[in-house]
Amino acid sequence: MPKEQSNEVFMPPNLLKAKVGGTVAGLDTAAIKRAAEAVENLKTEFSDWLTDDIARLGTAYDVFLAARDGASCSDLFRASHDLKGQATTFEFPMVARVASSLCKLMDSLGSHDKVPLQLVEAHIDAIRVIHREKIKDISNLTALTLVEELETRVTKALAHMTPKD
Template identity: 50%
Template sequence: MAREHPIELFMPPNMLKAKVGGGVFAGLDMGAIRRAEAAMEEIKSEFSAWAAADVEKLMAARARFAKTPDAPSRSALLRAAHDMKGQAATFNYPLIARVSGSLSKLIGELPAEKELPLGLVDAHVSAIHVIYRDKVMDESNKVALALTLELEARVAEALKA
């Protein structure tokens, strides 16, 4: 099939390469990677406080949604769950990442005109709170994993209904 309309295709000068150099192809700078991994280790001591702040933010968003279940509070709840999903694994809470991912899926994929099942939202928020409170960092923890799988299954059901 021939193209129906002409397009303009051009390669701008590679100013970045000119600026940072690096020879023909410097590839990954392993020294810089090691420095960055060491820097991440140094800030790990802050992760627990960051995770605590995220859990509080999620609980506050849930409380706001329960009190006023409108589009802005639903959006704020989605944002809080989505942020947690993106960061919890970095903070060494892989199961919180999964549960918040499940909550994000529920809020994000349930059509806006459908009422968000508050009981299922609460089950997610409570699970996240408990996993954080008990410092469950092992993703094979039997109880936490069973809870996670159950929540994911309930979300799948809610989205099918």
């Protein structure tokens, strides 16, 4: 291995620009409006999509309870991570916030045998309640109280754990 590596910097051909043509200045504002309308039309499906994703989270937790292994723990994390990323798009930002708290908890665990079951269940229950009660307002007092309590409990739980690395 030579002491000094030769680093190469080069500009590949801009094939994308050649393909799409046009300019950013001429960007079709109608296309942007059309996209916004298409998303608006999808909104009728959002609650059903969220129902599916919440059911998936519940199933992932049931599977984890039965298996208690790394693979089912990863599935549980992915299900909560999907909710964290998508629930706001699906108009349930407080579900996203609870899922974010659950992700923080799961992501900080060193191993699947350290999963605090009661705290995970509390998150899943909170997500179900917020969705069932159709709470979409981020200033809803019930949801805020719930999520702040969960976030506090996660902070405390993590403070008592050994860092995973």
